[in-house]
Structure formats: structure tokens, C-alpha cells
Amino acid sequence: MPESVSTLSRETDWQWTSLGIPTSQAIEETEDLCARMIAHSQVSNESCQYELTWQHYGMGPLDLNIFRGTPHRVTCSPHTFLTERNAGFDIVLMQRGSARAVHGGKTCHLSPGSIILLDSSAKWDLLFPSEQYCISAHMELSWLRKWLPDPSMLAGHVVDSNSQWAAPLISLMNTIASIGLENAPMPRSLLAEQMASLLAIALARPNQNxxxxxxxxxxxxxxxxxxxxxxxxxxxxxxxxxxxxxxxxxxxxxxxxxxxxxxxxxxxxxxxxxxxxxxxxxxxxxxxxxxxxxxxxxxxxxxxxxxxxxxxxxxxxxxxxxxxxxx
CATH class of the missing domain: 1.10.10.60 (Homeodomain-like)
Incomplete structure (x- = not known):
């Protein structure tokens, strides 16, 4: 049987799957996990079958989450954000499949290799029309500001797979997702700081001033x-x-x-x-x-x-x- 969501925490490593759980219960437990780990969200699924596997790595002020799932939609409201213990931002890296993102009134499309920064204090909507595999890094706002003074100015910005400046960040996230952190060459907190600094480089624009x-x-x-x-x-x-x-x-x-x-x-x-x-x-x-x-x-x-x-x-x-x- 899948592990109970009530036993999972941000500080530990774990894997949760909805396999073997009725669809309505699986969606409810996904929303519960999202509320505690990322932000209060609503999950919807038009079909009768909903499956999600969620791998989590605690990295101090940053959490790495790996998602593999069937088609579904996730929405976050700025009002429900107010009940969150930690304000935060998420980097989402599409590994396989595609997604349509609506953030702050802007609509964009994510293809394999592209990344987007999401702000949980603003309304956003992610639609995964087919089976997907994506990697997400959730970061606390107060900590992220050491690298990005105001990340909300860059939220909703998409960097595609052709960006050479984003390549180091994408490579690091893929490496962790592939081999885990059990034998990491440095403390997880330092890896988290490396990821934040690479994010600042990946999102930099010509009009940065x-x-x-x-x-x-x-x-x-x-x-x-x-x-x-x-x-x-x-x-x-x-x-x-x-x-x-x-x-x-x-x-x-x-x-x-x-x-x-x-x-x-x-x-x-x-x-x-x-x-x-x-x-x-x-x-x-x-x-x-x-x-x-x-x-x-x-x-x-x-x-x-x-x-x-x-x-x-x-x-x-x-x-x-x-x-x-x-x-």
C-alpha cells in the first residue's frame, strides 16, 4: 500500500505514489501533500484514471520534487497562499511531455528542457495534457532573495532548452533526479545554494539593470x-x-x-x-x-x-x- 501522506515531511527523503488508490482519494492526498510541501493547490483530472509518483529530497531551504503522472491540471490561488507557513517559489523543469502555464495573466508553453519560475503568491495554472515527467525545486522566499532580490519580477518567465546559460541548472537538477543525494559530493545545503545561484544566471535578462x-x-x-x-x-x-x-x-x-x-x-x-x-x-x-x-x-x-x-x-x-x- 502507498505510504500515508500524514507521515511525510519536508525534512526527509521519501517517495509517494497514488497507485492502488481510488482517483478521488488520490487527488485529495495530492492536494494535501501540495499544501504542506509547496502551496495550497487544486488538482483536477478529466479522466477516471489519475496516477502520480512523487519523489522528494529535503535540501534545507530547498526541496527537490520529481513528478511522474498522467494528464491533470494544477491551479494555485493567491488567496489560498495566505494560509501557507512558508512563502515560496518553484522552478519547474519539464523533462518529458509538455505543459501549458498561465501565470500572472501570461500564457506560455513548456516543452522538454524548458524551465519556468512560479510564484505561489500569484495565481498560476499548469495543465499537463499528456503523461509528464517534471522536476521542481521549491525555495523559501526569504532565502531565495539572497540571489534574486525580488524573484516575483521574474515569475512566469520561461527559459527554453536552447539557453546555454540555463544548461548548468538543468544539468544539476537532472543529475539529482537521476542518481539521488545519498552519495552527494557536498552537503545538501551547499547544493541548494549552487542551484539558487544557477537559477539567477539562467533567469538573467539583457535589461537586468x-x-x-x-x-x-x-x-x-x-x-x-x-x-x-x-x-x-x-x-x-x-x-x-x-x-x-x-x-x-x-x-x-x-x-x-x-x-x-x-x-x-x-x-x-x-x-x-x-x-x-x-x-x-x-x-x-x-x-x-x-x-x-x-x-x-x-x-x-x-x-x-x-x-x-x-x-x-x-x-x-x-x-x-x-x-x-x-x-
Whole structure:
């Protein structure tokens, strides 16, 4: 029988397969694994047969995942991302088969040997129309920023198999997938750092200086929102003034990262509210939590929270505080 998904962790090496599991249960367990290892996702399959084999290697701040499966579709929503413990990005390398990717409103096609960077804080959609074999590296955002100051500026960008600068990254990922890490020549954490540096090289573009400038501004915008999200009257104009740019320029920088000021602000407010509701030691009432996160109307907060998380703030708090060790 396949190993139970509840026993699997990001820190260990394992292989899970859906073989022998009914399709509906296999999809449910795949979604459960995705939620804990990568990001909350929805898996769909038009046929009555769904099969997936998932090989996982823990590499510290990076996880390598190898997928072999039948045709299916995977979608990730930025709202469900807010429940994730770790914000992250994924390199996806197509080894066999093809895929259609929709990321930040852009549609592209992946063929064998091509790679794409996915941002779990933005909506993305991957369709595998035939049997596929792909390799994915999941990286924590705070760690990845050492090599890519703002990886969201490069998310959705496809590098094809003809790119010589991507060849070292593709070779390293293929080598690990082929022979594993049991006899790796160096510590896994160093291999993870090597992979991140090769990713930065593979995704570099001729207009990198422009990207770096936009990345710096985006980092400052996000930092300003993070520091002031609890102010009910926080506006895009105020943030733009604080960092010394025009409102129009602020909107342009955010658009290049496939987001808007309101999305950025609301995501931060809901993430703060989620954490406070899940905190065993927080005795504030629901309305007080809403106010503390910048929502001036507790009723609006409750309605939007249910739409984002699929449950009311009260039910969410009850469920989370019944779990030992949640904070």
C-alpha cells in the first residue's frame, strides 16, 4: 500500500505514489501533500484514471520534487497562499511531455528542457495534457532573495532548452533526479545554494539593470505596506509619497509584479489576521483583531475572510486552536 501522506515531511527523503488508490482519494492526498510541501493547490483530472509518483529530497531551504503522472491540471490561488507557513517559489523543469502555464495573466508553453519560475503568491495554472515527467525545486522566499532580490519580477518567465546559460541548472537538477543525494559530493545545503545561484544566471535578462531598479522599488513598497498595514486609511498615494515616487510609478511597478496596491495591502492584512486568530495566547475578540489589522468594518472583514479562507473567522479560530502547538 502507498505510504500515508500524514507521515511525510519536508525534512526527509521519501517517495509517494497514488497507485492502488481510488482517483478521488488520490487527488485529495495530492492536494494535501501540495499544501504542506509547496502551496495550497487544486488538482483536477478529466479522466477516471489519475496516477502520480512523487519523489522528494529535503535540501534545507530547498526541496527537490520529481513528478511522474498522467494528464491533470494544477491551479494555485493567491488567496489560498495566505494560509501557507512558508512563502515560496518553484522552478519547474519539464523533462518529458509538455505543459501549458498561465501565470500572472501570461500564457506560455513548456516543452522538454524548458524551465519556468512560479510564484505561489500569484495565481498560476499548469495543465499537463499528456503523461509528464517534471522536476521542481521549491525555495523559501526569504532565502531565495539572497540571489534574486525580488524573484516575483521574474515569475512566469520561461527559459527554453536552447539557453546555454540555463544548461548548468538543468544539468544539476537532472543529475539529482537521476542518481539521488545519498552519495552527494557536498552537503545538501551547499547544493541548494549552487542551484539558487544557477537559477539567477539562467533567469538573467539583457535589461537586468531595469529589473533590479524595479525590484528595489517593489521591495520598498512591500516594506512600507508591511510596516503600515494596520492603518485603516493607508493609501497607495501615501505609500508612493513615503518612498518618493509618483502614484502612477507605484502602480506601474506593482503591475510589473502582477499585483496591485489593494491586493498587496489586503493580503498583508489577512495574513496578520490569520496568524492572530491562530495564536493560542491571543484573547482579542474577532472585531478587535479586525481593527488591529487595519479593517475599519468588522462585518466586511468577516465576509471577506470567509471568501478568502472558505470559513468564518470564528470557525477558523476554533479549528486552529484545537490543534496543539499552532501559533
Amino acid at each position: 531595469i529589473i533590479c531598479h524595479g525590484s528595489e522599488l517593489l521591495t520598498r513598497i512591500r516594506s512600507t505596506v508591511y510596516k503600515n498595514f494596520d492603518k485603516p486609511d493607508l493609501s497607495a498615494q501615501q505609500v508612493a509619497t513615503d518612498i518618493g515616487i509618483s502614484r502612477r510609478h507605484l502602480d506601474k511597478v506593482l503591475a510589473s509584479a502582477n499585483t496591485t496596491f489593494l491586493t498587496l495591502l489586503e493580503n498583508q492584512r489577512f495574513e496578520a489576521a490569520r496568524r492572530r486568530l491562530a495564536d493560542h495566547h491571543n484573547s482579542l475578540q474577532i472585531a478587535e483583531i479586525a481593527w488591529s489589522c487595519g479593517f475599519s468594518d468588522p462585518g466586511y472583514f468577516a465576509r471577506r475572510f470567509k471568501r478568502v479562507f472558505g470559513t468564518s473567522p470564528t470557525s477558523f479560530r476554533d479549528q486552529e486552536q484545537q490543534r496543539p502547538g499552532v501559533n
